[in-house]
Amino acid sequence: MPPTPDPVEDDLDTLPPPPPVFHAEQALLGALLLEPHRGAQIKGITAGAFSTAAHAALFAAIRSLPAPDPAQHSRNTAWLNQVLAAAGEQTRGLTTAYLHHLIQCCPQPRHAPAYARIIEEEHSRRLLRGAAHRLIQTTLDTSLPHRVATTLAEAGALTTVVDDIATRFPTRSGSLPRALATTPVTTRDEEAGEEEQLLLATATARPGSVERMRWLVPGDFTHPLHAGLWQCLTTLSRRGTPIDPVTVLWEAQCHDIAGTAEPRELLGLLSDPDGCDPDYWGEQILQRSLLTTAHHTGRRIEMLTDDPATTTYQLVVGARRALADLSAVRVRWHHATTPPQANAPAHNRISAPPRAGPPPTTAPPAVRIPR
Structure with missing residues (x-):
């Protein structure tokens, strides 16, 4: 008889670990939450580049709000609350604790452009x-x-x-892609x-x-x-x-x-x-x-x-x-x-002017004018 699964047992350990880009997203968001002025260094990336709805909503909220004064931002969490409220309108489940977790996940805020490049x-x-x-x-x-x-x-x-x-x-210079073993579909x-x-x-x-x-x-x-x-x-x-x-x-x-x-x-x-x-x-x-x-x-x-x-x-x-x-x-x-006519090269249909010939050797016949 197969063993009965324990409903109390936590099955989160069976989930696959997040990919490396997930940690890059956390690091970038943490850098922007900790030092919002870093957002001016991030180019060519949109909310659609993030792998989760929560991260996309947070990035969109950060982009939509003007960066706070660095001195005031270091003394209170007013701007973080605005980000959380704006992101909460797009997705559920975001909390203040997660924002602080993102800040802790950022090793170096000045590396924000590198994190953005990874995400891109x-x-x-x-x-x-x-x-x-x-x-x-x-x-x-x-x-x-x-x-x-x-x-x-x-x-x-x-x-x-x-x-x-x-x-x-x-x-740029680099190695060519590895030859993959593919079987042509016939x-x-x-x-x-x-x-x-x-x-x-x-x-x-x-x-x-x-x-x-x-x-x-x-x-x-x-x-x-x-x-x-x-x-x-x-x-x-x-x-x-x-x-x-x-x-x-x-x-x-x-x-x-x-x-x-x-x-x-x-x-x-x-x-x-x-x-x-x-x-x-x-x-x-x-x-x-x-x-x-x-x-x-x-x-x-x-x-x-x-x-x-x-x-x-x-x-x-x-x-x-x-x-x-x-x-x-x-x-x-x-x-x-x-059709063959469409495949044929287009030719110039305008006829060229006649080429000049040698001068006549005899005088043209006289034209009689009727009286």
């Missing part, structure tokens, strides 16, 4: 983690009517967060495999579409065999070699792409097109690749933020590297879904 760094980490998590959730939400557009919008918001962090924390399901087979068959039947679909690369495929066969198709197209199931099969054999697949099986795969345009199946494959890359990008950034040893500089570098992979797929998606 951790807040940036939380913002980056939240943006990455929203990107991940968007890639998984199949109920969205415009899933790709919404995913790219979240990726843009994530990029804005990274750029903002880089602005507030300028690049959607190697039956539907994806069928779409890839239909693309290969229709592209083999309509070779002219292969050269047009340069925006699709083997890495977009979920099955290695299908990726290899697409590589064969693009190679044959660029060489100008005739394309049909037999030539693709021979190219696959020359590059040892077929693997364990039987020749008859590959011929059947490449000889069963449907009535759809190959571009349609290519866009379906590229869309799946974009969503997969976006999901993997969000996971990489989220894992970086979960590692407490990753500095703010390393977060920016690692996040930008992850976003660069997604940006490359985004560019190819733009080329795939934009």
